[in-house]
Amino acid sequence: MTDPPISPAATVLVVDDDADIRDLIIGQLRQENYRLLGVGSLTELRQTLREESVDLIVLDLNLPDGDGLSLCRELRAEGSAVQIIMVTARGSAIDRVLGLELGADDYLTKPFEPRELLVRIRNLLRRGRSEPVAPVEAMRYAHFGPWRLDLVQRRLVAPDERLVMLSSAEYRLLCRFIEEPNIVLAREALLPERRATAAFDRTIDLQISRLRQKLAVLPGGSELILTVRGEGYVLASAVDYS
Structure with missing residues (x-):
């Protein structure tokens, strides 16, 4: 029995230059009723973030116009709180540590079980919605x-x-x-x-x-x-x- 999705309004952006992999991940996520977007480059990703409100990014590190690590660092430097799961063929501990250091919330190495990605996305979205939000004036x-x-x-x-x-x-x-x-x-x-x-x-x-x-x-x-x-x-x- 599938757990209920966090929210039908949650928007997940899948970033991978391989259209087959991108479509496969999006297809796996459709069962969760998320609002799904897909792009194949950092340029398209940046454009999408300017135009859309995104809750979580599934981010491949190796993209044709740059490294996903650099994008992650840029987003955190700008103060963005979007959830990020890095997905990559790089499997070394150094890459994992670097990804977390630059602001990723989670890290998956290809190949991975589709169910594992679903669970990690659900957990991150649930955590994001349950984080404490302080009143601006009362408790900054x-x-x-x-x-x-x-x-x-x-x-x-x-x-x-x-x-x-x-x-x-x-x-x-x-x-x-x-x-x-x-x-x-x-x-x-x-x-x-x-x-x-x-x-x-x-x-x-x-x-x-x-x-x-x-x-x-x-x-x-x-x-x-x-x-x-x-x-x-x-x-x-x-x-x-x-």
């Missing part, structure tokens, strides 16, 4: 350690107003820590959508590592997220809002 910033987290623009702000962009996954992760500061959170609590496999899922480790590196650029930032061996992770800081 969360203050912790030397940092401010902008809850509207989803980015870190340093005391000198320097901005540090966060991927959607990094933002969600930091929000979980901020919701329960000074409390040890198990891996299952940080990745609830993968509760059954969280104990073995290394994605959370990559995301925390990248988040720590971004926080560590300010004095005291490297001591904010601590590992509690055998239990999980903790944000070792009080949190205030303004």
Whole structure:
């Protein structure tokens, strides 16, 4: 029995220069009743994003007019919160880490099981709709350690107003820590959508590592997220809002 789709209004953009693969993925997604778009290049992708509201991009890395990694970096630098699943024939750990580092929310290596892609898309869309949205005036910033987290623009702000962009996954992760500061959170609590496999899922480790590196650029930032061996992770800081 197929789980109900997140929303009939969810728009998924499939980006692959191979028309057969693109059509195959779109065909597999039709059962979910998403609004589906397909393009074959970065140029077409950028044009589509200017004209359409897109919830999630299935992004191939190797495109005829550029690398999908560069596009991912551009979108995050612009503050875009669109969900991104990178799909590529590159299978090395370095490529996976680089993709997550540049702002991808998930990563699949070809060939993959169609069902796995469906589940990952559904989970990302569900998470995107359940993320906390703060009232602009009532609660714009969360203050912790030397940092401010902008809850509207989803980015870190340093005391000198320097901005540090966060991927959607990094933002969600930091929000979980901020919701329960000074409390040890198990891996299952940080990745609830993968509760059954969280104990073995290394994605959370990559995301925390990248988040720590971004926080560590300010004095005291490297001591904010601590590992509690055998239990999980903790944000070792009080949190205030303004």
